[in-house]
Amino acid sequence: MRFQSLLYPVRSLVFILICRIGTAGIAVQVVGSNWPKPHYTLLITGLCRFHILEVLKEKPYPVAEVEQLDRLEQYTNGSDAAGELNVLSEQFYEYAIQLVELLDMSVPVVAKLRRMLDSLPKETLPDILASIIRTSANEKLQVLDAVGLEERFKKTIPLLVRQIEGLKLLKKTRKLKLDDEKRVVTIRPIRRNNSISGKRFPLDTAEEEEDDDVDDIIMLEKKIRNANIPEQALKVCMKEIKRLKNMPQSMPEFVLTRNYLELMVELPWKKSTSDRLDLHAARVLLDNDHYAMQELKKRVLEYLAVRQLKNNLKGPILCFVGPPGVGKTSVGRSIAKTLGREFHRISLGGVSDQSYIRGHRRTYVGSMPGRIINGLKSVGVNNPVFLLDEIDKMGRGLQGDPAAALLEVLDPEQNHSFTDHYLNVSFDLSQVLFIATANTTATIPPALLDRMELIQVAGYMQEDKVEIALRHLIPKQLDLHGLTPHHLQIPQETTEDIISRYTREAGVRSLERKIAAICRAVAVKVAESQHRSAKSSHLPVPGEEGKARVPEETKDESITDTTDLALPPEMPIVIDCHALKDILGRPIYEVEVFHRLNQPGVAIGLGRTNFGSEILFVEASQMEGEGQLTLTGQLGDVLKESAHLAISWLRSNAKKYHLTNAAGSFDLLDNTDIHLHFPAGAVTKDGPSAGVTIVTCLASLFSGRLVRSDVGMTGEITLRGLVLPVGGIKDKVLAAHRAGLKRVIIPKQNEKDLDDIPANMRENLDFVPAVYLDDVLNAAFDGGFPADSRCDILNSKL
Numbered sequence: 001m002r003f004q005s006l007l008y009p010v011r012s013l014v015f016i017l018i019c020r021i022g023t024a025g026i027a028v029q030v031v032g033s034n035w036p037k038p039h040y041t042l043l044i045t046g047l048c049r050f051h052i053l054e055v056l057k058e059k060p061y062p063v064a065e066v067e068q069l070d071r072l073e074q075y076t077n078g079s080d081a082a083g084e085l086n087v088l089s090e091q092f093y094e095y096a097i098q099l100v101e102l103l104d105m106s107v108p109v110v111a112k113l114r115r116m117l118d119s120l121p122k123e124t125l126p127d128i129l130a131s132i133i134r135t136s137a138n139e140k141l142q143v144l145d146a147v148g149l150e151e152r153f154k155k156t157i158p159l160l161v162r163q164i165e166g167l168k169l170l171k172k173t174r175k176l177k178l179d180d181e182k183r184v185v186t187i188r189p190i191r192r193n194n195s196i197s198g199k200r201f202p203l204d205t206a207e208e209e210e211d212d213d214v215d216d217i218i219m220l221e222k223k224i225r226n227a228n229i230p231e232q233a234l235k236v237c238m239k240e241i242k243r244l245k246n247m248p249q250s251m252p253e254f255v256l257t258r259n260y261l262e263l264m265v266e267l268p269w270k271k272s273t274s275d276r277l278d279l280h281a282a283r284v285l286l287d288n289d290h291y292a293m294q295e296l297k298k299r300v301l302e303y304l305a306v307r308q309l310k311n312n313l314k315g316p317i318l319c320f321v322g323p324p325g326v327g328k329t330s331v332g333r334s335i336a337k338t339l340g341r342e343f344h345r346i347s348l349g350g351v352s353d354q355s356y357i358r359g360h361r362r363t364y365v366g367s368m369p370g371r372i373i374n375g376l377k378s379v380g381v382n383n384p385v386f387l388l389d390e391i392d393k394m395g396r397g398l399q400g401d402p403a404a405a406l407l408e409v410l411d412p413e414q415n416h417s418f419t420d421h422y423l424n425v426s427f428d429l430s431q432v433l434f435i436a437t438a439n440t441t442a443t444i445p446p447a448l449l450d451r452m453e454l455i456q457v458a459g460y461m462q463e464d465k466v467e468i469a470l471r472h473l474i475p476k477q478l479d480l481h482g483l484t485p486h487h488l489q490i491p492q493e494t495t496e497d498i499i500s501r502y503t504r505e506a507g508v509r510s511l512e513r514k515i516a517a518i519c520r521a522v523a524v525k526v527a528e529s530q531h532r533s534a535k536s537s538h539l540p541v542p543g544e545e546g547k548a549r550v551p552e553e554t555k556d557e558s559i560t561d562t563t564d565l566a567l568p569p570e571m572p573i574v575i576d577c578h579a580l581k582d583i584l585g586r587p588i589y590e591v592e593v594f595h596r597l598n599q600p601g602v603a604i605g606l607g608r609t610n611f612g613s614e615i616l617f618v619e620a621s622q623m624e625g626e627g628q629l630t631l632t633g634q635l636g637d638v639l640k641e642s643a644h645l646a647i648s649w650l651r652s653n654a655k656k657y658h659l660t661n662a663a664g665s666f667d668l669l670d671n672t673d674i675h676l677h678f679p680a681g682a683v684t685k686d687g688p689s690a691g692v693t694i695v696t697c698l699a700s701l702f703s704g705r706l707v708r709s710d711v712g713m714t715g716e717i718t719l720r721g722l723v724l725p726v727g728g729i730k731d732k733v734l735a736a737h738r739a740g741l742k743r744v745i746i747p748k749q750n751e752k753d754l755d756d757i758p759a760n761m762r763e764n765l766d767f768v769p770a771v772y773l774d775d776v777l778n779a780a781f782d783g784g785f786p787a788d789s790r791c792d793i794l795n796s797k798l
């Protein structure tokens with residue numbers, strides 16, 4: 001039979017090419033993992049010998065035309081050559097039995113081999129034993145090449161004899177080893193003597209490896225004893241060590257157990273850093289790293305103060321909640337720096353598998369510990385600061401709920417005995433300072449929320465942003481781009497311009513990006529001018545005209561203009577509004593509010609999205625129809641209900657406020673469809689706080705009057721027309737201020753929240769506290785929104 005063979009990756013069928021004759025095999029099992037380093041074991045069943053007729057190509061993998069050699073000589077008692085063959089096979093059998101008896105019969109594979117010696121056809125035995133015994137590849141090849149049965153017996157017997165002798169010697173040395181405590185030292189000279197005497201066993205190299213492993217295990221055992229492992233965990237380790245000693249190293253489990261034990265040694269069971277408890281220094285450090293964030297800094301200092309008084313204080317679990325880019329993550333890092341602790345960040349965004357936190361059981365293929373234990377291993381101390389980033393973005397998948405796994409981690413009453421599935425013994429997490437960050441608390445499961453101390457980090461005001469930019473972001477970006485203030489200066493007015501005209505965010509991330517863009521543009525100029533000055537230093541000194549051309553013209557030149565590269569810019573390059581426009585393009589946010597409120601049926605709400613608080617436009621239109629309400633803009637259920645509430649309230653009060661639809665009817669939905677849209681359709685919006693805005697927007701639509709373009713509003717509504725309190729007032733007011741609004745309508749019950757607003761901002765904004773929707777409408781329209789008092793519902797006096 002002839003066939004073409006691909007010598008490597010034919011799915012599971014693998015042909016192994018060795019010289020002229022090869023063995024075809026099939027891979028029946030692959031076991032192993034990539035952690036901590038790739039280690040795989042293949043189980044291959046040999047099929048037959050084959051003979052190479054012609055190698056067709058060698059690259060990218062060898063392909064050859066081969067002929068199957070499956071009709072090898074059979075062993076029969078009655079053949080002519082049976083006499084000699086009989087003797088050989090008997091001899092072979094005896095040696096094979098001797099060999100097997102020298103091995104440990106309690107190992108299942110050995111017992112199986114013993115049975116096979118009696119049950120398998122005799123002609124297959126040389127191949128099987130040649131593949132098992134330790135010998136060089138060349139000698140194995142000789143057996144493979146021997147196609148005749150007699151030749152195969154003859155080639156294999158010497159190998160068997162040598163192996164038997166080797167094993168006998170090993171047994172002797174092992175005995176010595178057990179007698180002597182310092183066995184590791186004594187074995188080697190004995191073996192060396194053997195090779196010197198000229199009788200070198202192939203077993204030597206293999207045995208050396210085996211002994212290395214034994215040494216390793218002894219070393220590992222020593223390390224375990226010295227690793228300060230708690231009693232319970234130590235017991236488990238010793239049990240594993242015992243198993244490891246009796247395990248053949250080729251077993252996949254050997255590597256897994258060894259990895260496990262190495263992890264146990266590396267874990268910081270009792271190793272910790274001592275806290276830096278200087279309150280004054282801590283305050284200075286925190287202030288140096290981050291501007292503002294007073295509440296957060298206050299809480300950290302409180303923790304430090306208590307820690308100073310009580311040494312074994314359990315780590316609190318703080319959760320910083322706020323919009324993106326307000327420095328939650330980076331303040332976590334600087335808390336670790338302040339305390340003099342190690343820092344480790346675990347990103348939880350998108351995690352939907354609880355084994356991410358708790359690890360896999362060791363029985364799994366590719367099992368590994370969870371991120372908590374891995375983090376402890378990498379920081380090497382048991383009291384680091386762990387930052388659980390984006391805790392609100394965890395998912396829930398088929399592999400369990402990671403939030404549930406975190407419950408144990410984050411409970412100060414339980415986390416002294418946290419059990420990772422991989423470790424299977426408890427680890428004390430009580431000294432770890434856990435800090436979680438989240439953009440919203442809405443998606444954090446209540447049980448988890450309950451275990452954490454929430455610290456709200458509000459968005460920044462324009463003034464804060466200017467300070468942060470000048471003190472932190474600009475120096476940081478200059479440094480990152482290899483620039484100094486001698487190269488680039490961004491004055492305060494320009495920074496204010498960037499903030500108000502190029503960014504609209506609660507945090508400072510996009511501001512930082514804009515500053516980085518400016519630095520990049522300037523870096524090009526600086527690099528070019530350096531290149532030119534290096535060049536000109538090689539040229540003859542320029543004449544008078546050369547001197548005259550330099551400074552004045554370059555002062556106002558466009559930064560991005562590459563036509564006049566010959567003129568080196570005057571350092572430092574100061575970014576003014578023209579340069580800003582050249583680098584960042586036209587301003588992104590301008591007069592937008594005014595443009596969008598130039599027709600009836602539009603109002604501005606103040607809402608919270610996942611990206612922080614923002615002003616939200618609500619648009620409404622009416623058309624002929626059957627009284628349907630259409631809502632668009634990725635709205636949640638609560639928001640949709642608010643829209644229905646708003647329509648109902650307006651319909652019941654239409655006469656009072658003289659609201660009519662396009663047909664002039666007070667029944668606003670009579671032959672009329674209404675469409676409500678919340679622009680920025682890609683951003684999900686929900687919550688009841690848009691109620692007042694929807695009412696105002698629809699009141700504008702049905703009255704034909706324009707809503708004031710400088711008014712933003714927030715508040716939940718009821719069917720009776722009451723305005724109920726909502727959350728996040730500070731952030732919403734900041735968003736209104738950012739957008740340049742002048743008046744903010746808030747629920748009366750939220751008036752107390754205005755204390756958090758800085759005084760200068762309170763002076764710039766006109767706050768209107770509303771109890772009823774009537775108050776809202778009066779404040780939202782120029783000249784108020786008069787109602788017909790005769791239509792007022794009579795209050796019962798009973």
Ligand SMILES: Nc1ncnc2c1ncn2[C@@H]1O[C@H](COP(=O)(O)OP(=O)(O)OP(=O)(O)O)[C@@H](O)[C@H]1O
Binds near residue numbers: 324325331472
């Ligand atoms: N008050 C501040 N002082 C100095 N730098 C700040 C301040 N606030 C934010 N930054 C800077 O803003 C950048 C973004 O901060 P960070 O990544 O910590 O935001 P975050 O709140 O964790 O955002 P997210 O919720 O998206 O993870 C960082 O470079 C940080 O140094």
